[in-house]
Amino acid sequence: MDIFRIEGPVRLSGSVSINGSKNASLPIMAAAILGEGKSSLAPVPRLSDISVFSQLLEQLGCRVVKSSDRRLSIDSTVIDNPVGEYEIVRKMRASICILGPLLARCRRAEVSMPGGCAIGDRPINLHLRGLRELGARIHLKNGYIVAQAPNGLTGKEIFLGGPFGSTVLGTANVLMAATLAKGRTTIESAACEPEIVNLAHGLQNMGAKISGIGSPRLVVEGVKQLHPAEFEIIPDRIEAGTFMAAAAITQGELRLQNCRLDHMMAVVDKLRNIGVTIEPEDNDCMVARTGPIRPADITTQQYPGFPTDLQAQLMALLSLAEGNSVIVEKVFPDRFMHVAELNRMAANLRKEGPAVIVAGVKKLTAAPVMASDLRASAALVLAGLAAEGTTTVNRVYHIDRGYERIEEKLNPLGAKITRESI
Ligand code: EPU
Numbered sequence: 044m045d046i047f048r049i050e051g052p053v054r055l056s057g058s059v060s061i062n063g064s065k066n067a068s069l070p071i072m073a074a075a076i077l078g079e080g081k082s083s084l085a086p087v088p089r090l091s092d093i094s095v096f097s098q099l100l101e102q103l104g105c106r107v108v109k110s111s112d113r114r115l116s117i118d119s120t121v122i123d124n125p126v127g128e129y130e131i132v133r134k135m136r137a138s139i140c141i142l143g144p145l146l147a148r149c150r151r152a153e154v155s156m157p158g159g160c161a162i163g164d165r166p167i168n169l170h171l172r173g174l175r176e177l178g179a180r181i182h183l184k185n186g187y188i189v190a191q192a193p194n195g196l197t198g199k200e201i202f203l204g205g206p207f208g209s210t211v212l213g214t215a216n217v218l219m220a221a222t223l224a225k226g227r228t229t230i231e232s233a234a235c236e237p238e239i240v241n242l243a244h245g246l247q248n249m250g251a252k253i254s255g256i257g258s259p260r261l262v263v264e265g266v267k268q269l270h271p272a273e274f275e276i277i278p279d280r281i282e283a284g285t286f287m288a289a290a291a292i293t294q295g296e297l298r299l300q301n302c303r304l305d306h307m308m309a310v311v312d313k314l315r316n317i318g319v320t321i322e323p324e325d326n327d328c329m330v331a332r333t334g335p336i337r338p339a340d341i342t343t344q345q346y347p348g349f350p351t352d353l354q355a356q357l358m359a360l361l362s363l364a365e366g367n368s369v370i371v372e373k374v375f376p377d378r379f380m381h382v383a384e385l386n387r388m389a390a391n392l393r394k395e396g397p398a399v400i401v402a403g404v405k406k407l408t409a410a411p412v413m414a415s416d417l418r419a420s421a422a423l424v425l426a427g428l429a430a431e432g433t434t435t436v437n438r439v440y441h442i443d444r445g446y447e448r449i450e451e452k453l454n455p456l457g458a459k460i461t462r463e464s465i
Pocket of ligand 1: 066067069137164165166167168169170171205206207208209210211212213350351352374375376417418445
């Protein structure tokens with residue numbers, strides 16, 4: 044198991060390139076199931092989640108090949124085992140998004156039911172409801188979701204909203220299943236995230252007929268067959284936002300290459316109000332902070348609102364603001380495992396139901412802390428960059444799921460992070 048030792052405080056400066064998006068790559072890898080033959084996607088980040096998803100596809104019968112130019116080829120000519128095994132699904136909940144494409148292509152699928160999660164309850168009732176509406180028969184057997192559609196799926200008008208609004212992977216599942224259903228499917232309250240737009244455009248390249256892309260109402264005219272395609276993956280808006288927060292918390296100046304500000308308007312707006320300068324320059328974006336960190340109120344929401352995947356990182360930043368901030372989590376109301384860890388570094392955070400009151404402090408101090416999930420661990424790394432002393436972050440494997448060798452990206456910018464195996 045690896046740990047990080049982070050010496051702080053440091054000031055970051057320089058240029059960093061943002062990777063292709065993890066959360067766009069995963070459902071697009073699942074989409075490759077739909078078109079019999081060889082698809083490929085790029086640029087794909089080198090992350091453990093991508094390796095785990097590749098293993099999952101290989102278990103189904105696909106051949107997956109990584110090449111040095113960050114291209115991933117998936118040959119789905121043969122799918123002879125439409126089963127998502129527990130051993131893989133328990134490592135990564137996103138595995139659930141093979142369910143829709145398998146049902147559409149093989150007319151049957153068995154996928155282990157995802158279990159508990161560090162960021163709170165993560166039901167999949169909306170995925171199952173949507174697939175049932177398309178005509179699938181679904182039951183639970185020995186911890187596995189067993190889904191069948193012996194006569195194929197049939198298009199339907201489906202409302203996919205739940206108590207917390209739209210669902211990203213639920214929309215991906217139902218959308219992929221609907222591409223090969225008979226007739227028209229309307230998905231109302233569909234997720235509008237850029238990753239879903241990326242998926243929908245990819246499906247169009249495979250021959251799917253989809254309109255309303257980017258809106259909460261997707262209309263799909265089912266086709267008989269899809270063909271393999273080449274997919275272009277969008278830049279990772281969460282990695283970009285994390286580096287913006289890193290520039291801000293260290294009073295640094297960073298040039299972000301391969302960054303889509305148009306996917307990040309809520310984040311850019313919030314950071315500018317906090318006192319961070321963000322300016323597009325050619326195809327890059329310059330991020331800097333010179334003045335104090337101003338407090339801010341943040342409410343996480345579905346896109347185009349402020350993303351839950353940047354809540355923890357902004358909390359680390361606001362813990363050093365000149366005043367009090369309130370952060371309300373409306374997507375995953377229990378996603379606050381980082382609060383107690385940041386308080387160990389002398390932040391002053393108080394959780395009140397699905398909200399945290401952040402009383403700004405003058406400085407953070409180093410401490411041993413524990414990473415609990417991917418984004419929470421990123422927040423601890425950010426805090427470690429700004430804190431006085433040597434912070435030790437345990438369970439770094441969480442961060443490796445979603446950030447490609449983050450220390451190798453931060454160190455050339457002025458960070459002092461060492462990775463040690465214990
Ligand atoms: N929900 C339901 N029923 C469902 C599905 C979701 O009630 O059937 C609820 C969830 O409990 C939550 C809300 O709906 O309250 C939204 O969850 P969503 O389904 O959108 O989350 P997800 O699709 O499972 C993806 C990302 C997450 C990201 C969320 C929200 C991937 C692989 N995962 O998860 O990313 O936080 O959308 O934007 O795309 C991360 O990268 O660290 C991460 C957790």
